[in-house]
Amino acid sequence: MTPPIAPSDAPDLTFDPDQVARAARGWDEVHLELRGIADAMAGATTTGFTAPVRAAASRCGAAWSEVVREIAAAAEACADGVRASAARIIDADERIAATAGLLEARLRELR
Amino acid sequence: MTPLRPPSAMPPWSADPSRVADFGSEMLALSATLDDCGRFADGGARCPGWTGAAGAAYAARAARLGRRADALSATCREIANAVLAHATALTRLHARHAALCRRHDDLDRLVRATRLALPAAGSVAEMLLGALAAPAGPGALEGLLAAYEADRRAWVVDLDAACGQVRRALDRAPVGEAGSSADSADAALATMPTSGADPAEVATWWRRLSPAQRSALVVAAPAVIGNRDGLPARARSRANTVALDRDLAVLGAIPAALRTRAEAARYANARAAAAARTSIEEQARDARTGEPLVPQIYAYDPDAFDGDGAVAMAAGDLDTAADVVVTVPGFGTDAQSAAYQGERAIMLHRAMDHEDPHGGHAAMFWIGYDAPDNTPWDGHGLDAAGVVGEQMAVAGGDRLADLVDGLDAMRARPAHLTAIGHSYGSTTLGHALHDHRTGVDDVAFVGSPGVGGDVRTAADLEVPAGHVWVGADSRDPITRLGDTGEVGLGTLAGGGLGRNPAEDGFGAVRFRAETSNHRGGPLAEHSTYFDPGSESLANLARIATGHDDAVTIAGGVHDPAPDLGDVGDAVAREYDAEGRLLHGLTHPWELGGDIAAAGTDLLRGVTDLGGPVIDPEATRTPPSAPAGR
Numbered sequence: 098m099t100p101p102i103a104p105s106d107a108p109d110l111t112f113d114p115d116q117v118a119r120a121a122r123g124w125d126e127v128h129l130e131l132r133g134i135a136d137a138m139a140g141a142t143t144t145g146f147t148a149p150v151r152a153a154a155s156r157c158g159a160a161w162s163e164v165v166r167e168i169a170a171a172a173e174a175c176a177d178g179v180r181a182s183a184a185r186i187i188d189a190d191e192r193i194a195a196t197a198g199l200l201e202a203r204l205r206e207l208r
Numbered sequence: 209m210t211p212l213r214p215p216s217a218m219p220p221w222s223a224d225p226s227r228v229a230d231f232g233s234e235m236l237a238l239s240a241t242l243d244d245c246g247r248f249a250d251g252g253a254r255c256p257g258w259t260g261a262a263g264a265a266y267a268a269r270a271a272r273l274g275r276r277a278d279a280l281s282a283t284c285r286e287i288a289n290a291v292l293a294h295a296t297a298l299t300r301l302h303a304r305h306a307a308l309c310r311r312h313d314d315l316d317r318l319v320r321a322t323r324l325a326l327p328a329a330g331s332v333a334e335m336l337l338g339a340l341a342a343p344a345g346p347g348a349l350e351g352l353l354a355a356y357e358a359d360r361r362a363w364v365v366d367l368d369a370a371c372g373q374v375r376r377a378l379d380r381a382p383v384g385e386a387g388s389s390a391d392s393a394d395a396a397l398a399t400m401p402t403s404g405a406d407p408a409e410v411a412t413w414w415r416r417l418s419p420a421q422r423s424a425l426v427v428a429a430p431a432v433i434g435n436r437d438g439l440p441a442r443a444r445s446r447a448n449t450v451a452l453d454r455d456l457a458v459l460g461a462i463p464a465a466l467r468t469r470a471e472a473a474r475y476a477n478a479r480a481a482a483a484a485r486t487s488i489e490e491q492a493r494d495a496r497t498g499e500p501l502v503p504q505i506y507a508y509d510p511d512a513f514d515g516d517g518a519v520a521m522a523a524g525d526l527d528t529a530a531d532v533v534v535t536v537p538g539f540g541t542d543a544q545s546a547a548y549q550g551e552r553a554i555m556l557h558r559a560m561d562h563e564d565p566h567g568g569h570a571a572m573f574w575i576g577y578d579a580p581d582n583t584p585w586d587g588h589g590l591d592a593a594g595v596v597g598e599q600m601a602v603a604g605g606d607r608l609a610d611l612v613d614g615l616d617a618m619r620a621r622p623a624h625l626t627a628i629g630h631s632y633g634s635t636t637l638g639h640a641l642h643d644h645r646t647g648v649d650d651v652a653f654v655g656s657p658g659v660g661g662d663v664r665t666a667a668d669l670e671v672p673a674g675h676v677w678v679g680a681d682s683r684d685p686i687t688r689l690g691d692t693g694e695v696g697l698g699t700l701a702g703g704g705l706g707r708n709p710a711e712d713g714f715g716a717v718r719f720r721a722e723t724s725n726h727r728g729g730p731l732a733e734h735s736t737y738f739d740p741g742s743e744s745l746a747n748l749a750r751i752a753t754g755h756d757d758a759v760t761i762a763g764g765v766h767d768p769a770p771d772l773g774d775v776g777d778a779v780a781r782e783y784d785a786e787g788r789l790l791h792g793l794t795h796p797w798e799l800g801g802d803i804a805a806a807g808t809d810l811l812r813g814v815t816d817l818g819g820p821v822i823d824p825e826a827t828r829t830p831p832s833a834p835a836g837r
Contacts, residue, residue: 109260110263111260113258119252127248133461135238137456138238141230145227145228146231149375153375154378160382165242168273168280178266186262
């Protein structure tokens with residue numbers, strides 16, 4: 098794997114692909130967990146409550162299920178976003194390296 | 209005279225507190241999962257090795273998401289706690305409802321009786337009326353009616369109040385305000401005694417926390433709170449319920465074909481624990497109220513012991529029960545056995561209620577150590593080899609000692625604590641009570657292959673004299689594995705699991721544990737000690753409830769060796785007409801050098817080792833006194 102790029106005189110951009118990949122996988126896990134628990138909440142039975150409370154319980158379960166699905170989607174977006182960013186950074190790095198190689202062949206020392 | 213109005217009928221009862229509690233537990237699991245999301249955003253999601261504009265944007269986005277998840281978790285937890293409190297309130301209201309219904313029916317009958325006719329003086333009807341409504345007389349009945357109506361109104365008001373309170377909580381919008389949920393949990397966790405601390409220290413730490421901190425911890429760190437000895441059983445159970453429900457929801461949502469092997473094992477263990485929970489919910493009742501018991505999940509660690517898993521669950525309230533019994537299972541037990549062990553706990557609890565109808569009992573099964581559960585011929589590993597050695601029992605004894613210390617530490621008032629070790633679990637129990645000087649009020653070994661090599665007599669255990677009990681079915685071949693006098697795996701080959709506690713010289717009280725319910729199969733009698741209706745179960749329940757006088761006693765197993773004199777041949781044997789050995793000593797050297805093979809054969813179910821011990825409980829022809837006695 099590509100080692101972290103951390104030139105001492107240019108701290109603006111560093112990139113550790115392993116670390117970023119781990120974070121992406123972690124967000125995937127979080128997404129799955131949140132989705133699973135949201136589905137369970139949506140299916141939670143409210144029949145144990147007295148009749149006057151049952152409707153409120155149903156609304157509550159549905160609302161929380163919905164909001165947790167939103168968080169799950171955001172976690173998945175994080176995972177996808179991190180992966181896409183990593184791919185672009187690696188791709189750009191490779192393109193720059195290739196360009197630099199081509200350029201080097203055309204450069205001549207003039208002095 | 210104006211006829212008395214009949215009492216107002218009670219409104220029908222339509223709630224189910226256990227289902228309400230289930231809903232609250234689902235919400236707690238939701239809160240815990242949100243909390244995990246926040247924790248991940250603040251920890252594992254960080255990428256310090258990624259800087260620059262994109263890295264900074266990612267960090268900001270992850271932090272925002274984490275904060276929102278934390279805040280939502282706090283709100284969700286508050287609602288969940290309100291729902292769980294409502295479930296408790298409903299349980300009390302249900303009990304009051306049942307009592308008021310009974311009063312209504314009695315009063316209704318009385319009023320109807322007064323309407324029929326004024327009973328003649330000295331008539332049976334008058335005597336009945338007097339008996340039912342003493343002090344008799346119209347004034348007294350009116351007073352009873354008025355008191356009933358007042359109590360009924362109070363009940364209706366209380367039900368309305370409880371419902372209104374929970375409805376307000378349920379109506380809260382699912383939004384989170386940046387709060388202190390994670391902070392309060394984190395701050396509390398930071399002060400938690402370190403691993404290995406004395407359970408009493410852990411109990412003190414817990415008592416000093418605020419209710420909000422305790423509640424936050426249950427959600428933020430269910431795996432820690434749920435398995436920490438010294439914490440109250442209710443808190444542990446709530447945390448483990450969160451963890452279990454989350455496993456069921458999260459792992460259940462992953463298609464079976466896509467689960468990793470570890471996830472599949474964890475899910476299977478979760479399902480087994482859930483099955484045990486359901487059994488207890490459906491089958492166990494409080495003897496005093498008739499209400500279903502809420503199972504207490506005292507331990508839940510589905511990944512423990514390389515995926516074998518750990519589960520401990522109780523029928524009854526471990527925090528308050530006057531009599532608490534813990535069963536320690538043996539060979540072949542892992543978390544997958546939870547449902548089976550749960551049935552045993554239910555049977556034991558029921559039997560305890562039968563022996564002592566006042567109730568207040570709790571029966572827990574403890575699958576909390578790495579018991580030998582694979583046989584070499586299964587091709588799943590070799591830890592069955594552990595069953596002829598004590599290593600796993602020694603390690604299990606360490607954990608069991610912590611459990612017992614934890615049960616002691618968490619209680620405001622100590623319970624009458626009984627530990628029951630079955631099969632290899634008796635070896636584990638022997639180690640806990642011997643190696644750690646852990647004390648219990650009563651101990652019972654059933655189907656024991658030996659109670660550990662260092663335990664020479666009952667006095668070596670930290671148990672009051674006369675309170676070491678043993679149950680050994682004379683047809684149970686496993687009970688013959690223990691060293692009896694000079695005969696046994698330990699004395700012959702330096703192996704084995706220690707002394708046979710049923711031997712008369714050991715010093716335990718042997719109770720009757722014979723069964724007439726022969727299921728067939730060479731090891732059938734080894735699994736009958738908790739059977740409903742068995743004398744073993746009844747005796748265990750008597751011991752566990754302190755009814756020692758009612759325990760039916762059996763004779764100990766004799767060690768025949770001292771009776772042999774110096775006769776250099778196998779003696780003290782009796783044969784039947786066909787020349788088959790009925791009983792008697794087989795000399796050590798006749799057992800041959802392959803003791804391990806004999807043990808293995810036993811495990812496979814070959815029961816006849818030649819009967820090296822003499823058991824007066826055996827239903828075969830009892831032995832006559834050996835020559836020279």
